[in-house]
Amino acid sequence: MHRSWLMCVLLGSLAWGQAAPSSAPPAEARPATAGRATEPTSPAESADALSPTTAVITINGVCPSQPKATTAKGTTAKSPATKTSTSMTASADCKTVITKAEFEELANALAPPNPNSPVKTVNPQVKRQLANVLPRFIAMSDEAKKRGMDKTPQYKEVVKFAQMQILTNQLQHQIQADAAEIPDSDLEAYYKQHSDAFEQYTLERLFVPRNRQVDPEDAEKQEAKDKLTDEQQKEKQEAEKAKLEEGEQAMTKLAEDLRTRAAAGEDFTKLQKEAFEAAGMKIESPTVTLPKVRRSGLPATHAAVFELKAGEVSQVINDTGGHYIYKLTAKDELSFDQAKEEIHNKLQSDRTRELMEKVNSSFKVDTNEAYFGPGAPGMPGPRGPAGMMGNPRPTAASAAKPQAQPQTPPAASEPASTPATKPN
Numbered sequence: 317m318h319r320s321w322l323m324c325v326l327l328g329s330l331a332w333g334q335a336a337p338s339s340a341p342p343a344e345a346r347p348a349t350a351g352r353a354t355e356p357t358s359p360a361e362s363a364d365a366l367s368p369t370t371a372v373i374t375i376n377g378v379c380p381s382q383p384k385a386t387t388a389k390g391t392t393a394k395s396p397a398t399k400t401s402t403s404m405t406a407s408a409d410c411k412t413v414i415t416k417a418e419f420e421e422l423a424n425a426l427a428p429p430n431p432n433s434p435v436k437t438v439n440p441q442v443k444r445q446l447a448n449v450l451p452r453f454i455a456m457s458d459e460a461k462k463r464g465m466d467k468t469p470q471y472k473e474v475v476k477f478a479q480m481q482i483l484t485n486q487l488q489h490q491i492q493a494d495a496a497e498i499p500d501s502d503l504e505a506y507y508k509q510h511s512d513a514f515e516q517y518t519l520e521r522l523f524v525p526r527n528r529q530v531d532p533e534d535a536e537k538q539e540a541k542d543k544l545t546d547e548q549q550k551e552k553q554e555a556e557k558a559k560l561e562e563g564e565q566a567m568t569k570l571a572e573d574l575r576t577r578a579a580a581g582e583d584f585t586k587l588q589k590e591a592f593e594a595a596g597m598k599i600e601s602p603t604v605t606l607p608k609v610r611r612s613g614l615p616a617t618h619a620a621v622f623e624l625k626a627g628e629v630s631q632v633i634n635d636t637g638g639h640y641i642y643k644l645t646a647k648d649e650l651s652f653d654q655a656k657e658e659i660h661n662k663l664q665s666d667r668t669r670e671l672m673e674k675v676n677s678s679f680k681v682d683t684n685e686a687y688f689g690p691g692a693p694g695m696p697g698p699r700g701p702a703g704m705m706g707n708p709r710p711t712a713a714s715a716a717k718p719q720a721q722p723q724t725p726p727a728a729s730e731p732a733s734t735p736a737t738k739p740n
Contacts, residue, residue, distance in 0.1 A: 368417035375451045378458050379410040412454060422446070428489050488672070495667035496660075503659050507652050512611060514655045517622060518646040519606040520584040522591065524571040524639040528563040529596035570594055571632045571639035578641055579629040618642070 366372070423438040423446050465471060507514070544552060574587050584604040592601040611622055621630050624644040633640040 363416075366416050368415065370416045371413045372416045372419050373414040373447060373451060375412040375414075375454055377410060378412045378451075378455045380412045414450070419443075419446070419450075422450075487675075491671045491675075492664070492668050495664045495671060498660055498663050498667075502663065503656055504652060506659050506663060507655060511649070514610075514650040515622070516608045516610060516648050516650065517644060519609055519621065520604045520643040520645060521606055522574060522578060522584050522588050522604060522641040523602060524567060524574060524591045524641070525595040525597065526564060526567060526636075526638045527560065527595070528567065529598065530560075567595060568634075568639065571634075571641065575629065575632050575641045578643060584643065 420438050423442055426446065427439055427442040429437070429439075460466065570591065574591060578584060578587055585601075588601045588604050592599075611619070614621065615635070617635055618633055618640065620633070621642040621644065624630060624642070626644055626646060628644055630640075630642040633642075
């Protein structure tokens with residue numbers, strides 16, 4: 317979204333370096349191989365094969381900007397070849413040609429490549445989007461200039477504001493690019509200092525619900541309940557409470573019994589099914605195997621699991637969601653090469669945030685409530701041009717949201733939430 321908006325701002329005041337009309341150079345022909353069919357090429361390969369001077373867009377009916385000719389006395393005169401028009405209808409030979417190099421220069425300025433990506437080519441989606449709007453913007457802005465609209469006070473104010481937004485976006489991109497310049501020594505130091513964060517554990521988990529499933533009352537029972545006196549209602553509530561507590565105690569005892577059997581070597585899948593049947597659960601029992609779990613993949617209250625030795629079974633862990641029993645089956649660790657990209661993304665995200673906070677904390681804003689009214693805006697720091705004050709460009713690391721699934725937890729995720737009835 318912010319790319320589209322920025323494109324409109326830039327192209328609305330674009331002074332395109334249009335070349336004089338000329339015939340577009342032919343695309344370089346590939347020699348045919350005798351006796352062998354040529355293999356079809358992908359669009360990306362075809363685009364790469366074009367020379368920088370190849371015309372990629374030709375706008376017929378819009379005259380290119382012509383340089384002013386200088387006379388011997390220093391005065392200027394119009395070139396005889398210059399054609400101008402006071403309406404949207406131009407002469408037939410009037411055209412504007414945009415080369416591959418000119419187009420890609422603009423595209424890369426509007427949507428700079430990701431600094432983390434080894435490929436620095438124009439995004440295909442951006443190419444298509446720009447090619448769709450660019451001819452119309454050039455034609456309409458040309459007509460607007462003929463009408464003198466680029467000389468109005470309103471135009472100058474809009475350009476002034478657009479320049480601030482463009483510079484803000486470029487600063488944010490530059491900050492992100494600067495933050496991406498992290499030496500390998502820093503990455504290795506982080507890896508050594510946080511080695512436990514890259515440990516991976518294969519676990520088996522047994523989940524025992526805290527309460528037994530209670531079937532909803534049918535209409536007949538509900539009607540009879542509504543006819544009870546206040547005293548009878550109170551007695552019934554106390555009986556239900558006692559029954560609930562009895563059920564909780566039974567499930568707690570069941571969890572301890574199942575833990576003893578798990579420690580003796582019984583199959584976790586079988587025990588899990590038994591736990592759900594005892595709880596009256598009507599849903600399928602969850603998968604017991606949790607492969608490649610990182611320390612950030614479980615709640616902090618379950619952290620003792622990571623201190624187990626291979627083959628050991630944990631004690632029953634009780635929390636608001638139910639009762640949990642773990643068995644550690646294997647443990648390994650990501651190598652530095654495997655964790656390098658993840659560490660880079662995290663450090664880049666941290667550094668980007670620090671640099672942005674430094675800029676945002678360098679100024680203070682006071683607003684006049686007599687003008688803006690009570691609760692005047694706090695005037696947040698500069699953000700990206702998605703809208704009037706849009707969101708900044710996300711980094712590669714910030715795009716990865718914390719996951720709650722302990723089966724495949726990300727390295728920097730927050731602890732997974734505890735399930736109320738059925739764990740993920």
